[in-house]
Amino acid sequence: MTDRGDRAHSGAPTRRRAAARLFLGEREDARWLRPAFWLLLVVTAVVYLWNLSESGYANSFYAAAVQAGTKSWEAFFFGSLDSSNFITVDKPPASLWVMVISVRLFGFSSFSLLLPQALMAVGSVALVWGTVRRTLVRLGSTTANVGALLAGFVVAATPAAALMFRFDNPDALLVLLMTAGAYCTVRALPRGSWKWIALAGVALGFAFLTKMLQGLLVLPAFGIVYLIAARTTWPKRIVGLLIAAGSLVVGAGWWVLAVALWPADARPYIGGSTNNTVLDLVFGYNGLGRIFGGSGNGGGATGGTAGSSFGGSTGLDRLFSSEMGLEISWLLPAALVALVLGLVVVGRRKLSDPVRAGLVLWGGWLIVTGLVFSYMSGTIHPYYTVALTPAIAGLVGTGGALLWHARDRMRGRMGLAAMIGVTAFWGWCLLNENPTWLPWLRWVMLAGGLLSAIAVIVGSVPSLRKLVAVGVLAGTLFGLTGTTAYAVATTTVAHTGSIPSVGPSGSSGSGLGGGMPGGSGGPGGTAPGSDTDGSDSTGSDSTGSDSAGPPAMPDGTSDAESGTGLPAGGDATGGGGESASTSSALAKLLEATDTKWAAAVDGSQSAAQLELDTDTAVMAIGGWSSDPTPTLAEFEADVAAGDISYYISSGTGGGMASGSSTASAISAWVAANYSATTVGGQTVYDLSSGE
Numbered sequence: 001m002t003d004r005g006d007r008a009h010s011g012a013p014t015r016r017r018a019a020a021r022l023f024l025g026e027r028e029d030a031r032w033l034r035p036a037f038w039l040l041l042v043v044t045a046v047v048y049l050w051n052l053s054e055s056g057y058a059n060s061f062y063a064a065a066v067q068a069g070t071k072s073w074e075a076f077f078f079g080s081l082d083s084s085n086f087i088t089v090d091k092p093p094a095s096l097w098v099m100v101i102s103v104r105l106f107g108f109s110s111f112s113l114l115l116p117q118a119l120m121a122v123g124s125v126a127l128v129w130g131t132v133r134r135t136l137v138r139l140g141s142t143t144a145n146v147g148a149l150l151a152g153f154v155v156a157a158t159p160a161a162a163l164m165f166r167f168d169n170p171d172a173l174l175v176l177l178m179t180a181g182a183y184c185t186v187r188a189l190p191r192g193s194w195k196w197i198a199l200a201g202v203a204l205g206f207a208f209l210t211k212m213l214q215g216l217l218v219l220p221a222f223g224i225v226y227l228i229a230a231r232t233t234w235p236k237r238i239v240g241l242l243i244a245a246g247s248l249v250v251g252a253g254w255w256v257l258a259v260a261l262w263p264a265d266a267r268p269y270i271g272g273s274t275n276n277t278v279l280d281l282v283f284g285y286n287g288l289g290r291i292f293g294g295s296g297n298g299g300g301a302t303g304g305t306a307g308s309s310f311g312g313s314t315g316l317d318r319l320f321s322s323e324m325g326l327e328i329s330w331l332l333p334a335a336l337v338a339l340v341l342g343l344v345v346v347g348r349r350k351l352s353d354p355v356r357a358g359l360v361l362w363g364g365w366l367i368v369t370g371l372v373f374s375y376m377s378g379t380i381h382p383y384y385t386v387a388l389t390p391a392i393a394g395l396v397g398t399g400g401a402l403l404w405h406a407r408d409r410m411r412g413r414m415g416l417a418a419m420i421g422v423t424a425f426w427g428w429c430l431l432n433e434n435p436t437w438l439p440w441l442r443w444v445m446l447a448g449g450l451l452s453a454i455a456v457i458v459g460s461v462p463s464l465r466k467l468v469a470v471g472v473l474a475g476t477l478f479g480l481t482g483t484t485a486y487a488v489a490t491t492t493v494a495h496t497g498s499i500p501s502v503g504p505s506g507s508s509g510s511g512l513g514g515g516m517p518g519g520s521g522g523p524g525g526t527a528p529g530s531d532t533d534g535s536d537s538t539g540s541d542s543t544g545s546d547s548a549g550p551p552a553m554p555d556g557t558s559d560a561e562s563g564t565g566l567p568a569g570g571d572a573t574g575g576g577g578e579s580a581s582t583s584s585a586l587a588k589l590l591e592a593t594d595t596k597w598a599a600a601v602d603g604s605q606s607a608a609q610l611e612l613d614t615d616t617a618v619m620a621i622g623g624w625s626s627d628p629t630p631t632l633a634e635f636e637a638d639v640a641a642g643d644i645s646y647y648i649s650s651g652t653g654g655g656m657a658s659g660s661s662t663a664s665a666i667s668a669w670v671a672a673n674y675s676a677t678t679v680g681g682q683t684v685y686d687l688s689s690g691e
Helices: 004-024 033-049 060-071 073-078 094-106 110-135 141-156 159-164 171-188 194-216 219-229 234-261 278-292 322-328 332-346 354-375 382-405 410-432 439-458 466-491 584-591 604-614 632-640 655-659 661-673
Strands: 597-602 618-621 644-648 676-679 682-686
Touching (some): 033 141, 033 466, 060 604, 094 110, 110 141, 110 159, 141 159, 141 466, 159 322, 159 382, 159 466, 171 194, 171 219, 171 354, 194 234, 219 354, 322 382, 332 354, 332 382, 332 410, 354 382, 584 604, 584 682, 597 604, 597 661, 632 661
Parallel strands (some): 597 644
């Protein structure tokens, strides 16, 4: 009989072997493969963490909510904009939770605020690598690992990722959770594991708590892959999907239920809703309103260049056009080629084939999300496309590895040549719209890529077969130069404008005019709907420091995700210096208060900036999109109770809320009953002076 000491002694070598496999890879792996993976993660971390604080607080709307969460656990739970819990942000609070934890650990600063997002980039790269590697395992260890490394690199080298994983919008956590869901789905396939598919449901549940219905766009792909590829009986597959659905409901629903059961008068108003409920936010402003327009959403289809700051006209060219094209489309044509030809190469293999499962998973993710983004009529910003990054990376890595494995056949070589050639041409088109930035790069990419594609095709001659390997290696390097250069350039620029955009300093981010190369407008020019909405890649806000409100949509509405034009501690160009949006005199006035709210102001945008600049709670009248709160009677009661010290005129800019009937009634009542004074150029009413 083995005693406890013998078991402990025998367990030590096992743990050492497990650690060795983790860091050095499996025995059959080439020695350089696993170290290459760790090097990829280290390089990603260094690039994404480097000079992270250059963007200040990035989007001050979410930064103010994080600041509030560090002062009040109630604000933390609900995602309140202010520490006195008047109103929440217009999204669920999951992304805020992560940032608040970081700030509580390291103190409130730009770096601690943005640190989680940069680390999420590393996590997303690792998860894509792990997912692709598992689907390619039957192609051989080296092919699987190289395909996974390529996929992971594409994630890190996508401009949209370089933008949003260094910004405090919810999109970084959204991408990480959806990618985690993909990884769990693939882990569930070999044995039809209900536990792993349940974890995928939990991941998507928290993706819902990050950005609501957008987190569920990948659900059809995950469900289909498990249904057709899980290696278990059909009844067990259905049971597994039911368990996953239950996990998703629990993962998303616990917070929704808690808010619904919490007395409305004892919690903040749900920002963005019309009736103070989360479900209204789900199916209205953040749900069907995004797809079909209305519910406080502007219409991307109301005009403007496709792919511009508010989406522009709908259609299949939207993802290739303007700012959207620059953010996400560099490898999109190659991904589509990889999907189609990859499925052709897989042929009639059994449904449980892991390579087919990988293609269906990433392809379903790309097609469903891409079509929704292309045709949604409500608010859409170019940076939403970061959600396509894992799918494009997965298809490039999976499809490229599969076609390489089939290189002895004509369709394999032609597929590789097509991926290389189309990437070179499209990269040239994108770079050609900004001809003054690295003017040589587009020609090197085009010539090198096309020559590499030709080399792959010429390699069909038996005596020249070695040219295939040379062409694929060279073509991969040339094909990645454009997206990598643009991503790196994006990380060197401060992004603090209302709608962050990609590219080098000085580019307008308006992208390809008319949706195709050669159109009017580009990164160095203008395009309809881009100049006037406050968007530019340097982080400057065309509305200027005197108007901190979000840019108007084509129909006159505004979007809470736009943020303010200035971070605390930044100037109008997103650089260093003191904020220009709150005068020192006004800041001192608010800092001296001890009431529940130091001031009330029209709109969450202005309130957020004041909170960051003064470290006080500010009531955001009307929130976003004319939220019907507070009523005039409620505001009068708060004033009578001595809960608000000052009312600041909406001349500071509050977005659409300043034009709402609620805001107008309160403004008229204050003006009729209190005397106005000017503090630092702002019109201020002292509400403690009595009527």
